[in-house]
Amino acid sequence: MSFLVLDGLRKTYGDGTPAVRGIDLSIEEGELIVLLGPSGCGKTTTLRMIAGLELPTGGLIRLGRTDVTSLRPSQRDVGMVFQFYALYPHLTVRENIAFPLRAARVSPSEIRSRVDGVAARMDLGKLLSSYPKELSGGDQQKVSLARAIVRRPAVYLMDEPLGTLDADQRLAMRELIRAEQIASKVTTIYVTHDQEEAMSLADRIVVMEGGRIRQAGTPADVYDAPADLFVAAFVGSPGMNFIPGQVADRSGKAMFVSDAGQIPIDVPPVARCGRATLGIRCEHIHEGADGPLFGRVVTEEYVGNASHVHVQTPAGRVIMRAANGSARARGSELRLRLDPAQISVFDAATEKRL
Amino acid sequence: MRSGALAGASGAADDGTGASSAAAFASVAAPFLGVRGLSKRLGRTQALLDISLEAHADELLVVLGPTGAGKTTLMRTIAGLERPDAGSIAMAGQDVTSMDPAERDVALVFQNFSLYPRWTVRRNLEFPLRAPGRRVSEKEIQRRVGWAAELLKISRLLDREASRLSGGEMQRVAIGRAIVRRPRLFLMDEPLTNLDAKLREALRVELVELRRDLKTPMVFVTHDQAEALSMADRIVVLSEGRILQTGTPREVYERPHSPVVALQLGQPAINLLRVRRSEGQWVASEGTPLMAAESAGPSERLLGIRPEDIALARPEAQGDAAGPSGAVVEIVEYIGPTTTLLCTWAGAPVHIVVPRRGTIRPGDRVFPRIDAARAVLFGVDSEPVRRPSRGLPRLPSSLASFPAPPSKGGSV
Numbered sequence: 001m002s003f004l005v006l007d008g009l010r011k012t013y014g015d016g017t018p019a020v021r022g023i024d025l026s027i028e029e030g031e032l033i034v035l036l037g038p039s040g041c042g043k044t045t046t047l048r049m050i051a052g053l054e055l056p057t058g059g060l061i062r063l064g065r066t067d068v069t070s071l072r073p074s075q076r077d078v079g080m081v082f083q084f085y086a087l088y089p090h091l092t093v094r095e096n097i098a099f100p101l102r103a104a105r106v107s108p109s110e111i112r113s114r115v116d117g118v119a120a121r122m123d124l125g126k127l128l129s130s131y132p133k134e135l136s137g138g139d140q141q142k143v144s145l146a147r148a149i150v151r152r153p154a155v156y157l158m159d160e161p162l163g164t165l166d167a168d169q170r171l172a173m174r175e176l177i178r179a180e181q182i183a184s185k186v187t188t189i190y191v192t193h194d195q196e197e198a199m200s201l202a203d204r205i206v207v208m209e210g211g212r213i214r215q216a217g218t219p220a221d222v223y224d225a226p227a228d229l230f231v232a233a234f235v236g237s238p239g240m241n242f243i244p245g246q247v248a249d250r251s252g253k254a255m256f257v258s259d260a261g262q263i264p265i266d267v268p269p270v271a272r273c274g275r276a277t278l279g280i281r282c283e284h285i286h287e288g289a290d291g292p293l294f295g296r297v298v299t300e301e302y303v304g305n306a307s308h309v310h311v312q313t314p315a316g317r318v319i320m321r322a323a324n325g326s327a328r329a330r331g332s333e334l335r336l337r338l339d340p341a342q343i344s345v346f347d348a349a350t351e352k353r354l
Numbered sequence: 355m356r357s358g359a360l361a362g363a364s365g366a367a368d369d370g371t372g373a374s375s376a377a378a379f380a381s382v383a384a385p386f387l388g389v390r391g392l393s394k395r396l397g398r399t400q401a402l403l404d405i406s407l408e409a410h411a412d413e414l415l416v417v418l419g420p421t422g423a424g425k426t427t428l429m430r431t432i433a434g435l436e437r438p439d440a441g442s443i444a445m446a447g448q449d450v451t452s453m454d455p456a457e458r459d460v461a462l463v464f465q466n467f468s469l470y471p472r473w474t475v476r477r478n479l480e481f482p483l484r485a486p487g488r489r490v491s492e493k494e495i496q497r498r499v500g501w502a503a504e505l506l507k508i509s510r511l512l513d514r515e516a517s518r519l520s521g522g523e524m525q526r527v528a529i530g531r532a533i534v535r536r537p538r539l540f541l542m543d544e545p546l547t548n549l550d551a552k553l554r555e556a557l558r559v560e561l562v563e564l565r566r567d568l569k570t571p572m573v574f575v576t577h578d579q580a581e582a583l584s585m586a587d588r589i590v591v592l593s594e595g596r597i598l599q600t601g602t603p604r605e606v607y608e609r610p611h612s613p614v615v616a617l618q619l620g621q622p623a624i625n626l627l628r629v630r631r632s633e634g635q636w637v638a639s640e641g642t643p644l645m646a647a648e649s650a651g652p653s654e655r656l657l658g659i660r661p662e663d664i665a666l667a668r669p670e671a672q673g674d675a676a677g678p679s680g681a682v683v684e685i686v687e688y689i690g691p692t693t694t695l696l697c698t699w700a701g702a703p704v705h706i707v708v709p710r711r712g713t714i715r716p717g718d719r720v721f722p723r724i725d726a727a728r729a730v731l732f733g734v735d736s737e738p739v740r741r742p743s744r745g746l747p748r749l750p751s752s753l754a755s756f757p758a759p760p761s762k763g764g765s766v
Binding site: 196199200223234238239282321 | 550552555580617619689690691
């Protein structure tokens with residue numbers, strides 16, 4: 001039996017706006033689940049329903065053996081983390097971490113043991129009597145995380161907690177969260193619109209759009225085998241390249257026929273006719289004299305450890321990830337080879353993976 | 355008011371020759387924009403100190419710096435919205451230091467979209483062309499609005515009210531409003547910052563290509579290193595009102611002049627390790643040899659190595675006396691084409707970016723090897739005390755009881 005179950009969860013607001021249109025999800029104890037999607041996809045509403053801050057208009061939420069669907073927030077053993085804040089400068093590390101427990105009127109002996117527990121796990125033991133100004137920036141972040149999670153509920157619910165931080169801080173905090181979650185094994189549901197954050201944190205990513213789940217799977221599943229065009233475009237930076245065309249059967253072998261050339265593909269015989277979209281990630285496109293695609297370099301984006309080369313082909317623009325130090329002149333012509341094992345094919349009408 | 359400032363900056367008389375004059379500048383070798391020795395105090399802060407930079411006639415110059423570096427002050431000074439305390443600004447060979455914003459004929463786009471929310475997109479786009487003193491014929495206005503809308507893919511939105519647009523659409527309209535006038539210079543102050551990641555990615559390329567088609571110089575300000583690297587012809591790294599380094603993205607990324615510059619570019623950030631020379635090797639403070647050292651020069655250095663310039667040797671290389679010593683993997687981040695490892699190596703946390711592989715787990719022992727040709731050595735006295743970042747946000751007073759539950763006594 002799963003630890004946390006969402007069964008046909010729905011939310012329609014009073015004005016008739018549907019925010020969540022039926023979510024089914026089973027979460028195992030200790031998993032870190034990321035709800036990923038653009039603004040308005042229903043991810044935050046889903047999280048708030050799990051927290052009890054919104055009441056569903058349909059469906060069930062079960063936590064452990066308890067149906068918590070209509071329980072008040074205080075009756076569910078969940079902890080919501082909105083943001084990681086600066087420490088109180090006039091309080092020691094111990095007092096800072098203890099602060100939320102004190103606010104919740106936990107007994108002093110219980111406070112002591114909980115603070116000692118989280119400090120030991122996060123390697124903060126030696127710093128407990130220090131003041132924030134005596135800590136490095138990294139240790140301050142650690143203490144801020146310790147304070148946010150010291151309450152140790154059955155489930156942490158995190159709503160874009162890194163949204164307001166600078167890029168370098170975001171990265172450091174992300175690593176802290178991951179390390180702490182692995183150590184504590186507390187089931188965590190984390191909401192973000194940032195696909196890189198999702199990829200780096202999640203045991204499983206749940207991609208949402210329009211109030212529905214588009215795909216739930218490991219980061220590798222979602223990245224390598226996206227269920228539909230939306231997921232393929234949303235996950236990855238840049239998103240997957242798409243080439244429109246037709247799937248045809250050429251003497252028993254499947255062939256993708258596009259304005260830019262013909263590409264052998266591997267799809268089951270039943271799917272070997274009709275309009276389709278070929279998808280391929282930028283790192284699986286290579287320059288190759290015998291490649292099936294032809295194009296011209298329009299723009300090159302330097303990204304530090306590689307370059308993204310934008311190539312205009314007769315079937316549209318594709319982006320190729322090229323190794324460092326291989327600058328190409330704008331306007332130069334090249335042929336492109338696609339890694340056959342890495343090609344995805346989507347039905348043009350349903351937008352689903354074939 | 356921001357929109358007022360924009361209108362002011364865009365109020366120059368337009369004789370309809372913007373495009374041809376921009377093309378003429380492109381053929382002149384001298385830089386279009388020349389800033390010399392610019393200084394500006396704001397209250398007690400030295401916002402800009404002795405800034406000199408050039409933007410060529412067909413160039414996208416990115417000014418990169420953290421919050422508070424002086425980026426916005428620099429843009430406002432170039433636009434003529436601020437007067438410098440010292441220094442000069444020239445455009446197309448002419449000194450404009452004492453000219454008012456309208457005379458400079460530059461267009462400024464801000465992070466906040468500054469559109470008139472109740473107006474249609476069309477009316478917002480027409481606005482700079484209908485400014486008092488401008489004599490643009492009705493036919494020409496419609497032609498220019500149509501052209502800008504087409505270019506920015508907002509033609510289907512022309513009759514929609516601005517308040518009903520998405521963030522990305524609004525910023526497209528704001529950019530459209532800057533280009534309809536065909537100004538001599540674009541000044542963009544973090545125009546993509548408020549947009550979500552996916553949209554930023556797309557607009558980044560669109561802006562680069564749009565500017566290239568218009569052949570108009572652009573100064574683009576950002577705190578986002580990825581934006582700077584991918585968009586810039588050249589980057590100016592600004593910190594606390596001073597220029598630290600100017601160069602192509604590749605130069606600044608691969609050959610930073612100081613650790614502060616090195617830390618501003620690249621994510622995850624460059625690894626900085628204190629090393630000393632010992633028996634022909636650079637050795638970490640706890641004794642691990644990291645790479646071969648030249649025989650002359652200072653005996654202590656700060657070694658900078660980008661995460662992607664550390665490779666993982668095969669474990670069997672372990673026996674080799676001069677080979678790499680082991681590191682312990684703490685965290686594995688799987689991010690698309692690459693995998694980022696946070697390791698403990700030579701007593702320090704070290705990031706390593708390797709081509710994607712699914713076989714490394716936390717707790718594994720790996721054998722890093724530095725690509726010595728790509729390492730940078732800095733003086734030990736240049737070690738930054740603190741990374742250039744803002745710190746955690748202050749706890750708002752309204753949440754003083756954080757994270758006490760919204761409903762009293764609850765656990766949420």
